[in-house]
Amino acid sequence: MGKITGFMEFERIEEGYRPIKERVKHHKEFILALTDEQAKVQGARCMDCGIPFCNNGCPVNNIIPDFNDLVYRQDWENAWAVLDSTNNFPEFTGRICPAPCEEACTLNVNDEPVGIKSLEHAIIDRAWENGWVKPRAARIKTGKKVAVVGSGPAGLAAAQQLARAGHEVTLFEKNDRLGGLLRYGIPDFKMEKGHIDRRVEQMKAEGVNFRTGVIIGKLPEGSKVTNLAKESIDPKELQKDFDAVLLAGGAEQSRDLPVPGRNLDGVHFAMEFLPQQNRVNAGDKIKGQISAAGKHVIVIGGGDTGSDCVGTSNRHGAASVTQFELMPEPPEQENKELTWPYWPYKLRTSSSHEEGCEREFAIATKEFIGEKGKVTGLKTVRVEWKDGKMTEVAGSEQTLKADLVLLAMGFVSPVATILEGFGVDKDARGNAKASTDFIGGYATSIPKVFAAGDIRRGQSLVVWAIREGRQAARAVDEFLMGFSDLPR
Structure with a gap:
């Protein structure tokens, strides 16, 4: 514990943002990271609790009090070594994780929590x-071959861990670039996306073989999932050519809103809208790109994906942006006595919301209306919740006017055909059925086929995907070798 009274002396320091008028003119990062002195003060606030709830609140179990103390002492290299021991990609989580560790911080019981995420970012x-x-290439090769399907955070973490264990790893990605939804x-x-690119270069040096533009099996007829695959491989071939297969393809089937007018032009899934802008940012030419410029945009869905649609629409130059949420407006401050150290239900305002957005709560869409095949508005109704049931408010x-509607209501399941291609049993939600047991964890119903990340647990956080990728890597290594030195 660097400074015994630090938590009483110093207030929480937030990372800053560039001015709204400046940042909405481009698609680059705009966070102002902590200075060394600010990071030192933030590290000094850590109480080095007897029971570090932050460690358990973090899905990858980062050793948070240790790196907080090392930052306070300005021993940055050892702080990085501690962080690297539990998290393959802190540059991802340090930017986009909602920080459940901070909600679990003991200081959060009656004060503001330590800025753990900002310290991770700085480290x-x-x-x-x-x-x-x-790169940390394995000194001894095992001669075992592993196929990883999907290059999101779960697939990348698993591939890196397995390569470091000495296995020959090939990672398959259906898109033209690596990273999945990242x-x-x-x-x-x-x-x-440069953060992904330099990790890929590190992993190549560690022996991971990447194959892009390859889909395992086939997509369903009429699938809305982005697919630029130039090659397809039968799942049975992977089972024959590799000693183990890890499915880490994510959960990409968007939840739809089947109300009248759904087929009008101008009603799109968020995952039709957002990837196009990422491709344009990467230098691609998109014919007929979905644009919010000059339009009245309504985003249906109050989560992070909806917030991302808000921020992107503002950067397009939308005339107005409104975000719908079916649930009632949460309280601005949670009841900490009831929720701590767990993730609380409270109102969360993102940087995208601050850039310009009307937020409507307890509202449902009854119908999309339009003219000449194009959406022009929505018919809505207010709803109220009682005893867990939703009823419409009479009258x-x-x-509401809308030129563009973006559906951001979450994801319901992985692409079904990949699981069917392998013959993997599915759970009630359509995900790959596999447990997380210490022995035999992440194994599916098919011999030598494993599953991890959103394809197994359903839509979740990047940090959970990294955790599952790491744990699945250990399970695969143990399956192949009879034991494993990889951390779980």
């Missing part, structure tokens, strides 16, 4: 700047 950025992040879902203004119907 990994300094590590890259100083060249501390280097690449074609998360806006560049939240995480620029609350109204019509």
